[in-house]
Amino acid sequence: MTSSVVLHPQREKSLLRHHPWVFASAIDKQKGKLRAGDTVDVYASDNTWLGRGAWSPHSQIQIRIWTFERDEVIDNGFFLRRIEAALEGRQALIARNGLTGFRVVAAESDRLPGVTIDKYDNLLVCQLLSAGADKHRAKIVWALQKCFPDCAILERSDVAVRKKEGLEPLVQVLHGEVADEVCIEENGIKVLLDPRRGHKTGFYLDQRDNRAIAASYALDKTVLNCFSYTGTFASYALANGAKKVINMDVSQEALSMARRNLEINQLDVNRADFIQADVFQALRDYSSEGRKFDQIILDPPKFVDSKAGLNRACRGYKDINMYAMQLLEAGGILCTFSCSGLMPTDLFHKVVADAALDAGRQVQFLERLSQAADHPVASSYPEGYYLKGLVCRVL
Secondary structure, X not given: OOEEEEEOXXXXXXXXXXXXXXXXXXXXXEEOOOOOOOEEEEEOOOOOEEEEEEEOOOOOEEEEEEEOOOOOOOOHHHHHHHHHHHHHOOHHHHHHHXXXXXXEEEHHHHOOOOEEEEEEOOEEEEXXXXXXXXXXXXXXXXXXXXXXXXXXXXXXXXXXXXXXXXXXOEEEEEEOOOOOOEEEEEOOEEEEEOOOOOOOOOOOHHHHHHHHHHHOOOOOOEEXXXXXXXXXXXXXXXXXXXXXXXXXXXXXXXXXXXXHHHHHOOOOHHHEEEEEOOHHHHHHHHHXXXXXXXXXXXXXXXXXXXXXXXXXXXXXXXXXXXXXXXXXXXXXXXXXXXXXXXXXXXXXXXXXXXXXXXXXXXXXXXXXXXXXXOOOOOOOOHHHOOOEEEEEEEO
């Protein structure tokens, strides 16, 4: 018999639309002893059963719904069914693109709140970011071993958001032997990554399609790749005929990996520069020096962690886009991105338009970009849409 909560009147509407979150402010009564991660039934004020989820006492999102089916039990079979369904939904994409690296489970969008799983060749990397996901770690590992019997499993739950769940950051091997480096291939480009220390789960799989789109503009161009990380945008650009690529990142370790990624793709390293610098300051310096480029890629880290920080983030996005536009030759191409889920698409477009005004340039939006198809967005969970981008011609 699971514990339960009853919502305040009129607070069940989002659950009736199958949105998976219940905020603390919506809960009226608790029944039974509730511990972090425990399964709890959710009822409307008129005692209508609404869903079954995981209790998270330390978070503003106090319940994350596992299921809207009353007869469904949260056991090993539940996680196996969810992971199998997620994998099945990606099979066509995997086959079409010959992917050896892809997202297996995209948390709430695959009906597994707080669970992110990426596959890199024969390695699975998990992030368990909610109290419920943490509680059911053993079940998730069991299900992954059933689906991927030949894969090692690494947990990379070293994300600050776990603190909001009352959980400590955690990195551990859950199954098998994990190599220090893994090589995957996407769109004919090989990518080396560090699964233990790399950003997020080791790599940004969500930019796969956008790397190919950006590269389609790179022929005979001098490309400035800002926030380059391990340089995959640069690998794509040189493979598509770029004249010169400048990788810029604050991390020398990332830049060293970027060089190696060019080498394993047998691309001409002499057509690449590797600049360790703060991108904000470097763009200002280049502007003062009158430097010019044919194409600039801006793929910064997330600027927005809370709604309170949105205005500050907008200023940051506007500044880097303004300086980038000033550095482009007439007719140059700017590929600019925001991975901040709290940044609305229309606001991001406005910020880029405002940056054009401040830069004294006219801009045409050529393409609107989003996350790759293995990062789906559930219709009941619009928060799953986070990556937005623009290809701009700067006149």
